[in-house]
Amino acid sequence: MIRLRAISIRWIISGVILITALVLLGIGFWVTARHAVESFRRDLIETLVQVASAVGDYSVADLAFGTHEESAKNLARLRESAHIEAVALYDATGDLFSDFVRSDAQRRGVRDRLVGDIREEVVVEPGFVEVYRPLVRQGERFGTIYLRASTAELDRRIAAYLLWLAGVGAGLVLLSVVFALVFQRVVSTPILRLSRAAQVVSSTEDWSTRLTERGAREVVHLTRSFNNVLRVVEQRQAERDEAERSQRRYAERLRVLREIDRAILEPESLPVIARRALEGLATLVPSVVSAVADCTDDHRGSSLLAALPPWADGPGIGVVEAVRDGEALASAFASGRPVEMGIAGDTTGLPSSVRAVAAAGARMTVSFPLRAEDLLLGCLTVGVHRREDLSPEDNDTVQEVAALVALAVRQHRMAREIERHTAELERRVSERTSQLEASNRELEAFAYSVAHDLRAPLRSIHTFASALQEDYPDALDDAGKDLLRRVVEASRRMDALIRDLLEYSRVAVKEVELASVDLDRVVEEARGQLASVIADRGAEVAVEAPLGRVVGHHATLLQVVVNLLSNAVKFVAAGTTPRVRVRAEARDGGVRLWIEDNGIGIEPQYHERIFRLFERLHGADAYPGTGVGLAIVKRGMEHMGGRTGLESEAGQGTRFWIELPAAPC
């Protein structure tokens, strides 16, 4: 099975013409042949009928008058008509009257007698035609004529005619083939040319192809449309390519600018940043050389930060030379436009930087100011072959890079400034700190010595007053005794205060060595120390052992726990049995030890204050104390690198906690 669409248009046209011609010719041949055969046959029959009629008319008299011989002679005249095989006359009764038979072999159609009513009749059989014709004269029937003719001649003529017709048909087919070929050449060749061109264009994507417009009018239109389409496609393609290139340049520019941004953000030195900026710029702009130079704040000095390709000596290129005369540079950039400088002729005797630029092939330098917050920080210079090499877009690119570099320069200058300020500040802080520490140490030493030295006279007061009370009970009246009692009491209180202060100082000042401490042991020792107090108050202390081990200082930790435990037992409303619960919980690599009571509680606004030295919330009458215990707790914990805190509401009991790193087991 041939797929129609795979066949070229040339063969389709030729085929269609050929098939059409063949079909039409076939129909024509059939119709003509049929008509011709019919017509030949009809002519023969008509002729035979006429002959029969004429001979019959002529023979009526013979029948009428019984002239047999005359009749036979008459009929014999038909010998001249070669196709007539036999003729016979029958009289009115149907008997054979006379006949003419060309040969004995042809006698077979001639019967001796006709039976029945013979009407005019034509019998067409293969090979012959028979005619029967009644002979009537003036209403009276005299007999019948029978005539038989061979159709061999007719068939020969028909065959010859059909042969001729077929010849004509074949000629016409041949003519139509020739016509098809010519037609195909005239019509299909330009279309095929178009088709081939379309194939070539689609495979090579060469949109610049154009076809000459020739051929039939429609083909010319088609060719013109094809050319137009190609033109439009070419144009679109060019626009798209340009857009793509522009897009790519834009993306590349963004990428380079981002690289520069990143370089600025990285802790790189300014020359490194400047060099990277130039390297990036070189990929975007057709420069042969480029350089960045910065100038001092007063524009009186400059230095080359980076150059591409790098050269060793010389402070800068092009206009950077003018930075030596900073005011000139400032005024040059005052217009806001880049400063251009041409290099022409012999460069001997010019600065080495200019020679380097010239050697690189640049004949023109364009310098862009590095500007930040209205400050001229330096310049970025690119060297090009011609001014036209820098498109407006390139100009923008260089300006953007210059802005970034300016930012970097500005940032570095500010960073230097900050570093300078910071160093100054740190110097001052450490100075002050050492001063403070010295004075603190002096103060603490002073306080310690004072406290220590104060204790001896206080002991004497206490001892002597006690001796007076015991040894001379009657020397004083009751008022005197009361006064003496107050003296003893006050001296005792003062002693406790001094003792606590000394403790506090020791905790604050003494260097401690941290080690693994068993909290269970610490709590047990603390309970031992406070055994009498606990017993006096009838308190219940529940310890949820094991509490674990922490990194700390045993003595300091014991002091802290004693203070917290005694507070827990002490600050309980009158008539209430103190109930204390001690437990520990793991917390972020540390251990938090909770000491919870059912005491009077502490209002949240006092949670800070209670840790300060000498802070007391209650009168000494209600809850005796020195106001130093919690200060010691806080100091001790801080000294060991731990923390302390509480959760409490008035009347809700208090839950103190201390936290230290957990000791490895």
Place this chain on the structure above:
Amino acid sequence: MGVPAARLGRVSCLAALLVAASVAGKPSTVADEHRVKAELVERFCRFIDWPERSLGGAERPFVIGILGTDEVGPVLEEVVRTRRIQGRPVEVRWLATPAGVQDCHVVWIARCSPDGLTAVLARTRGRPILTVADTPGFARAGVLINLVRKGNRVGFEINAAAAKASGLVFSSNLLRLSTIVDAEGGL
């Protein structure tokens, strides 16, 4: 003579026709010869056209006159009585004298004297009246058709000049089968 005629008159028309056809022109007996002659006369009427004015309307009979008496006359009457000639019924008139011949279309001239013939022809000459006789020499005398015996069959002579003058149109077939007599009758 009348016996055979009467006998024949009883036979059917078809039988008469068949017999007539079978024997036409080939009489084998005397009676057959009379019949053949009668048939011939009737046949002549089939091959001759009379002008329309002489025939008159379609309802007018075709008149056959029999002048004189012979054996053929009654047979002729017998033959034509039931037939139609020229599309008309046939009327047979027995003529004793030539006086009535001009009203006939066909006149059978039986045995006749030369004077009598002259009288008849004087009346028929130039008129569309077919005169038929069976007397030798009569054609030459001016009778249009004269039956003659040729061997064993009956032929006929036609006086072409008289036929032409009569205004009757003779079929070429008839002429082909006849003997043409050129000479004009002496009378």
